Amino acid sequence: MDGTAAVRRRLEAVWRIESAQIVAALARVTGDLGLAEDAAQEAVSAALRQWPAEGIPRSPGAWLMAVARRRAVDAWRRDERLQQKVRLLARDAEDPAGPWGAPGAGADWEPVQDDVLRLVFVACHPVLSREARVALTLRVVAGLTTEEIARLFLVPVATVQQRIVRAKRTLAEARVPFEVPEREEWGPRLGTVLGVVYLLFTEGYAATTGQRWIRRELAEEALRLGRILAGLVPREPEVHALAALMELQASHFPARTAADGAPILLADQDRTRWDRSRIRRGLQCLERADREASRRGRGRGPYALQAAIAAVHAQAESVETTDWPRIVVLYEALCRLAPSPVVELNQAVAVSQTTGPETALRMVDGLREEKALRGSHLLPSVRAELLARCGRVAEAREEFLIAAELARNEREREALLARAEDLEIQPEGA
Template sequence: MTDADSAVATAIARVHRDEWARVVAGLARRFGDLDLAEDAASDAFVAAVERWPRDGVPPNPGAWLTTTAARKAIDRLRRESRRDDKHQAAWMPVDDAPPDPVGPVDDDRLRLIFTCCHPVLSMESRVALTLRLLGGLTVAEIARAFLVPETTMAQRITRAKAKIRAARIPYRSPSQSDVRERLDGVLAVISLIFNEGYLASAGDDPVRADLTEEAIRLGRLLRTLLPDQGEVAGLLALMVLTDARRGARVSRGGELVTLDEQDRGAWNRDLVLEGHALVRERIAAVAGGGQQPGRFQLLAAINAVHTAAPSARDTDWSQIVTLYDRLVRIDPSPIVRLNRAIAVAEVDGPDVALAEVDRLGETLDGYHAFHAALADLLRRVGRSAESRAAYDRAIQLTANPAERAYLSRRRDQLGGAV
């Protein structure tokens, strides 16, 4: 591959990352067909791969892709003459002008998220479908996010699309009541997009800033849309406080750097201040008689405690355990209980935490973070052979290169088995 070909390939990859969601959402808004939108967008990117190395990258790649995808969609509709109503629409002139905003959601991508999060779909299907169409995640990436086999996730997405077609769910701006009814699914979507970006489950890049930035962008838009929704503010606070640490998250050598070892001077202070302000706002709202905090608000508060400490040793672990106690009452999931046990280890010691973690083994055996936490606790109580085995299992279960490097170093520091 020549340098010019390499530059074009890099440009296509960047444009795919930046423009995929816009192209798919715009096509879905115009044609009202999710399968057609996804297929036409894919066709447009295939055309880019074929033509850009010969013709050069266009001055406005996003506009080129949007126009090409719309033409591909029209071509598909013309070929499907059995769909009479859409066949007639195919002969209409191309009109790429944005529609007049209708309803409370006037961003194509957010509008598509709310469409995919229709109550007729299960929560799992809503999240998976939107991650595929808006986040641009592969089926394999979504499957890892849900801790299910890839074939299961592919079937889930296919069934979700079929159900949208069968129920004739329109691609339109939802009413205010629709927005509030579907909010939990939308928040879950944005959260999973962010999580996949912050610690990628596969690929050579341990962190995918394109996904974290897109999730935060969507979070800001949702915050503007629903300024009085505490969980919207909570999720945005959680994301910005987490993303503030991104610059210190991976070492120069490509190894994961855990929170206690990070250079806090490398954190993005503007994001930290933004997150703290959102958390304080929610605390004031609750104190003023507002609704009690939900899952994202409590997670944001936990992250606020971490980022308020000038050093790891100054962390108020007792406050963190108290916040996890409240979180467990509304979300007693195994992962929340695992994270609570990690905090308990800092307050009551690793032996107490180890007893709690052991009880989660059967449920979380396929979750790499469980084995990483178990390995660390076993190391701290001197059970080196068992710790080594847990590190091996954690390394086996994660594909993130930075995390594998960190876990391998920690395992090798154990020395000979005891």
């Protein structure tokens, strides 16, 4: 592999893991999210220039932080009105116990994870539109590119770029403080925060792009944020429900990919490899969510219903012994509470296990004109599986090929093409 290409891959991996912490730490000290991300991006550009010639540093994340800090100082020096901040930041940079020092180096150090949580709440400030909150959080917290975010929401890249630029400008003009708000102010933000945390998890659970089907570092970051939120608002049922959902889904990680990284679908997974400790934690979180909901006189919310579905899967020994009628009922409730074409698509998969693929295929065909599914590989891939089970092999193979063409994740594309090839070598009606 070319040296520059290898460095770029390593840098991308480091950025995926470290970007939220770097941007969060910069934003806490500078008080300017736009400046923080610009400085971090300049550090990445510097790494691309220097690492191929000088080698990758022993601690790449610390190198990026140091360079980003210097870029922030330089930006402030260019602004004569902020000379006092320059002196303060420069002094802190030289003080190992200051905010730029190593964790544990001094009493003034604040844990990075608190910075990341602050970053999530700033990005989800009610001064922003919901679309802007989601896009900004996925950009600065998850480290997703604008192209990845655009594909995640099936919107043009330019639309995502505009949302992020406007969001940062709005936060700066509103002088939004870099802090976790008082609890009475959480209401307008908590729903969006939970939504973004789960989007972060789902991108880790099944990556929309790239060479890996699973990006565990993203999923683990989402789980960490979910646990922090559960500790901050222990009486909020949906916070515990989201933690339950993520724990239960993450329990599949050991069985979701083959040794070469190829995807393994639910029906083919070795369930003895599922992480039982995660399943226990997930079930405990779901019990806590139900208990808090009952105390408040509420029914299950959307995350609790999804967690309940995941719990049925987690407790089944096989696909055949899964309580599919129970899953269908839970999906029906979810469709009423939080309707979406993706939920209906998943419901159709469950229906196929109870009343057969023909009924499910009619449900899926009814979704073919849904705008939210256009350009997505999800509908043709589900339709292909149902057609194959109906014995309509030629049509199934065509749908698999369409799904593969639409898939942006290389591993998923390979799996879909393999399914099409498997069908091609079988006689019609096999």
